[in-house]
Amino acid sequence: MTVERNSGPLLRLENVVQKFGGLVAVNNVSFEIRKGEVKGLIGPNGAGKSTTFDLVTGVRPPTSGEIHFNGIRVTRQPAHTRSPMGMARTFQIVRLFRGLSVLENVQMGMHPAFPDGLLPSILRSAERRRQEAESRKRAMKLLDFVGLADRAGERIETLTLGQLRLVDIARALASGPDLLMLDEPAAGLNDAETRNLAEMLALLKKRGMSMLLVEHDIDFIMSACDTVVVMDHGTKIADGTPAEVSRNREVIAAYIGRRAADVTV
Amino acid sequence: MAHSRHIEAPRAPTLLPVAVFIALGALLPLLLSSGFHVRLAMLIWIYAILCMGFNLLYGFTGQISLGLPAFYAIGAYGFGMLQTMLGFPPLLAFAGTLAIVALLSLLIGLPLLRLRTHYLAMATLAFMLIQNGVANRWIGFTGGQSGIAVPPLEWAGETLGRTEIYYVVLVMASLTLLLHDFLIRSHIGRAMQAIRDDETAAQALGIRVTRYKLRILVVSGVLAGVAGVCFGITSLRVDPSLSEFHVLVSVLTIVVMGGLGTRFGPIVGSVIVVLLPQFLTSFGAFETVIYGVFILVFLLFMPHGLSGLFERRRWSLRRRSSPQADAQAREMRRSAE
Numbered sequence: 397m398t399v400e401r402n403s404g405p406l407l408r409l410e411n412v413v414q415k416f417g418g419l420v421a422v423n424n425v426s427f428e429i430r431k432g433e434v435k436g437l438i439g440p441n442g443a444g445k446s447t448t449f450d451l452v453t454g455v456r457p458p459t460s461g462e463i464h465f466n467g468i469r470v471t472r473q474p475a476h477t478r479s480p481m482g483m484a485r486t487f488q489i490v491r492l493f494r495g496l497s498v499l500e501n502v503q504m505g506m507h508p509a510f511p512d513g514l515l516p517s518i519l520r521s522a523e524r525r526r527q528e529a530e531s532r533k534r535a536m537k538l539l540d541f542v543g544l545a546d547r548a549g550e551r552i553e554t555l556t557l558g559q560l561r562l563v564d565i566a567r568a569l570a571s572g573p574d575l576l577m578l579d580e581p582a583a584g585l586n587d588a589e590t591r592n593l594a595e596m597l598a599l600l601k602k603r604g605m606s607m608l609l610v611e612h613d614i615d616f617i618m619s620a621c622d623t624v625v626v627m628d629h630g631t632k633i634a635d636g637t638p639a640e641v642s643r644n645r646e647v648i649a650a651y652i653g654r655r656a657a658d659v660t661v
Numbered sequence: 662m663a664h665s666r667h668i669e670a671p672r673a674p675t676l677l678p679v680a681v682f683i684a685l686g687a688l689l690p691l692l693l694s695s696g697f698h699v700r701l702a703m704l705i706w707i708y709a710i711l712c713m714g715f716n717l718l719y720g721f722t723g724q725i726s727l728g729l730p731a732f733y734a735i736g737a738y739g740f741g742m743l744q745t746m747l748g749f750p751p752l753l754a755f756a757g758t759l760a761i762v763a764l765l766s767l768l769i770g771l772p773l774l775r776l777r778t779h780y781l782a783m784a785t786l787a788f789m790l791i792q793n794g795v796a797n798r799w800i801g802f803t804g805g806q807s808g809i810a811v812p813p814l815e816w817a818g819e820t821l822g823r824t825e826i827y828y829v830v831l832v833m834a835s836l837t838l839l840l841h842d843f844l845i846r847s848h849i850g851r852a853m854q855a856i857r858d859d860e861t862a863a864q865a866l867g868i869r870v871t872r873y874k875l876r877i878l879v880v881s882g883v884l885a886g887v888a889g890v891c892f893g894i895t896s897l898r899v900d901p902s903l904s905e906f907h908v909l910v911s912v913l914t915i916v917v918m919g920g921l922g923t924r925f926g927p928i929v930g931s932v933i934v935v936l937l938p939q940f941l942t943s944f945g946a947f948e949t950v951i952y953g954v955f956i957l958v959f960l961l962f963m964p965h966g967l968s969g970l971f972e973r974r975r976w977s978l979r980r981r982s983s984p985q986a987d988a989q990a991r992e993m994r995r996s997a998e
Contacts, residue, residue: 455861475861476865476870491859491861491862492859493854493859493863496851496854496855503851504851504852504866505866512869518849571867
C-alpha cells in the first residue's frame, strides 16, 4: 500500500461518467493530479466542470468510472469521509457557519481529529483541553496566514466576500489536507482581492500543496496552474500546460468559435 | 509564518456564570418564605431542564421536535408506573424511565433524521398526539383523565419535605446545565451549530451529520424525561395535561424569550414564563392579552432573546479591520518567505 501511495498520482479520475436522465453532464473524463501539482479545470458555462468537482468531492457518486485518491478507491465514498482522508474543499457560494466566530469556523476544519463520542468530548480531560488549545492556536496561525487574525473573534456577517473566501480557505487548510480543492475562489472578487488570493495560492504551491482549481477567470487560472484540463460539453478537450492548452485548436474553438480557431492557427 | 506579530485568540467562555446560576439556585430556599414560592422555583428548574434539551436540539442543531412534551409526560408516567406497577425502587425507576425515553427517541429519529426538518417536526407532533390519546383513553393502564399517583421520595424511611425535594430538583437541573454547557462549549457544540447553519459544508468537513442529529435528539428526549421525573416527585401526581399543547407553547415561549441557541436562554426564559403570569394576575381579564403582547415585543425587538442580549454583545464591540491592516497582512506574508 505504501509503495502505491508514494509512486502513484495523488488523484486519478478514470473514465468518469455522470448522467442526469438523458443528459450526459460528464462524458468519460480522465485526468491525474501529481503530488505538488496545481491543476486547473476550466471550460465554458455548462462544460461540466462543477459536476466533475462534485464527483471528486463526493457530493454524489458518478454513474460510472473510478476515482482514486492516494491509491485508495473513493468513487462511492460519501462526502464526510473525504476530509479525514486528506481532501479538503472550498465552496463557490460561501458556506461558512453564521453562528460561529471566524476562529471557530476555521477550527471546524479540524473536527475529524477530535474524539467522536459524546462522553469523551464533554468530560474535559487534560488531554481534551490540550487538544482544544492546540486547535485554537493552529486556527489562529491559519488566520494569520490569510491575513485575518485580527478578526478571529468576530461573527461571519461582519466580513466582506473576499475575506469570507479567505476564511473558507483557512478552514479547508485546517484539516491539513494533501489536496486542496477550490471551487471558483476568485468569483465575485475585485482586482485587489484577486491579486491577494493569487499571491496566497502561489505561496501554498511553493510549500508543496497540491491543488485542484475550478475557475472561470482564464488569466487567473493560467498564471496559477501547472497544468490545465479544459472541458467542453462534458468532454475533456485538452490537458497540458497553460501554454500548450492556449494554443490548442479545440480550446480556442470552444471559447471563441470555430471560425476564429481556423483564423488563428 | 515566523513573524513577530502575536495576536492572541479571543478568550473562550468560562464556567463561572454556570457556577453563579447554581449558587443562586442553592441559596433560593433561604430567601423564599412560603411553600408556594418554593413550588414556583421548582417549576422554573423543571422547565429549564426541558427547554435546555429543546435548545440543544433546535437552538444549536436546528432540528425541531414538537413532540418534546410527550417525552416529558412519559418521564413522569414512567417514573410513577415503574414504582407502583413493577415495584422498582426510585433510583431504578429513574434509570428505567430514562432508558425508555432514550429508546423511543432513537426509534423516532432513526427513520426521520435523514430527511429535512419539517418531517421530524410533524412526526414528533403526531407522536405527542398519540401519547396524549393513550394517556387520556387507556384508563385501565394510565388512569385516564385523573392520571396516576407518583410515590413520594423517601430518605431513611421518612418522606422528603418540600425544601429537600427542591434540592433534588436543583441537583438534576445543575447536572443538566453542566451537560448543556459542556456540550455547547466543546467541539461537539461547534459541530452542532455547523449542522444547523449549513449541512452541506458540515458534511464536507467530515462531520457525520445524521449521527449527530440522532444523538442530540436522544439527549433532548432524555432531558425531557428527567424534567418529567422532576415533575413527578414535586407534584406526586401525573395526568394527561403534561403533554397538552400549552406545554409545547410554554417551551417555545421560553426558548424564544430566553434566546434560541444561547448558553443561559432556557433558564432566563423559564424564570420569565413561570413568574410573569403571577404578576399579570392583577390585570384580570387582560392577563392573556398582555402576555401575548410581551411575546410579540420580544420577537420584534430581541430576536436573540434576553440571554442573547448579553452573550452576543462582545461580538459587536470588536473593532473592524481597515484596508491598511489588510495591506499590512499581505506585506507580512511576503516578508515571511
